[in-house]
Amino acid sequence: xxxxxxxxxxxxxxxxxxxxxxxxxxxxxxxxxxxxxxxxxxxxxxxxxxxxxxxxxxxxxxxxxxxxxxxxxxxxxxxxxxxxxxxxxxxxxxxxxxxxxxxxxxxxxxxxxx
Amino acid sequence: xxxxxxxxxxxxxxxxxxxxxxxxxxxxxxxxxxxxxxxxxxxxxxxxxxxxxxxxxxxxxxxxxxxxxxxxxxxxxxxxxxxxxxxxxxxxxxxxxxxxxxxxxxxxxxxxxxx
Numbered sequence: 001x002x003x004x005x006x007x008x009x010x011x012x013x014x015x016x017x018x019x020x021x022x023x024x025x026x027x028x029x030x031x032x033x034x035x036x037x038x039x040x041x042x043x044x045x046x047x048x049x050x051x052x053x054x055x056x057x058x059x060x061x062x063x064x065x066x067x068x069x070x071x072x073x074x075x076x077x078x079x080x081x082x083x084x085x086x087x088x089x090x091x092x093x094x095x096x097x098x099x100x101x102x103x104x105x106x107x108x109x110x111x112x113x114x
Numbered sequence: 115x116x117x118x119x120x121x122x123x124x125x126x127x128x129x130x131x132x133x134x135x136x137x138x139x140x141x142x143x144x145x146x147x148x149x150x151x152x153x154x155x156x157x158x159x160x161x162x163x164x165x166x167x168x169x170x171x172x173x174x175x176x177x178x179x180x181x182x183x184x185x186x187x188x189x190x191x192x193x194x195x196x197x198x199x200x201x202x203x204x205x206x207x208x209x210x211x212x213x214x215x216x217x218x219x220x221x222x223x224x225x226x227x228x229x
Binding site for chain 1: 118157205218222223225
């Protein structure tokens with residue numbers, strides 16, 4: 001059974017810092033990995049999706065890497081801003097079809113202090 | 115597109131009452147997912163549909179839970195009778211069958227409180 005773990009559970013940093021969020025998964029046979037952001041009381045917003053054949057994806061100040069063989073992914077946020085404060089979740093998909101199950105980590109709650 | 119639409123956004127009900135949550139997926143998406151999020155268990159997949167047909171309902175906790183998708187633009191998740199332990203945020207998500215990156219797009223969720 002796939003298990004996804006995110007460390008740390010919570011992180012508080014001053015504005016402007018670069019930071020790394022970690023995600024690990026127990027079964028390396030994944031199709032892709034997706035990072036989401038969740039604001040309090042809101043739904044999930046997809047940030048980046050990395051296919052199993054890829055090593056990283058970038059969007060603006062965000063960079064996600066994937067090391068499938070070791071079961072790890074990182075989300076790097078450059079020059080953090082208070083607006084980045086949210087919970088960040090990673091999720092892995094096992095199969096190729098859209099319907100295959102997404103397994104989520106429990107999230108890292110990020111606070112960026114002005 | 116307005117994205118995935120869920121209603122109601124908040125629901126407070128008493129134990130034993132029937133609860134119906136509603137979802138409108140993004141137009142053209144072939145897959146629809148229902149998730150439940152709690153502090154204790156995180157985000158869990160309850161059931162998903164492909165072309166309006168339920169494919170995997172192994173995450174549905176009990177017979178008190180049922181989900182339907184009568185057409186491509188509407189789905190319901192029903193809890194009857196509701197219990198306090200059903201209190202959670204319920205998310206609906208949708209995705210395309212093929213092409214792109216198969217990303218799932220989430221609705222804003224329904225926060226359910228069962229007293």
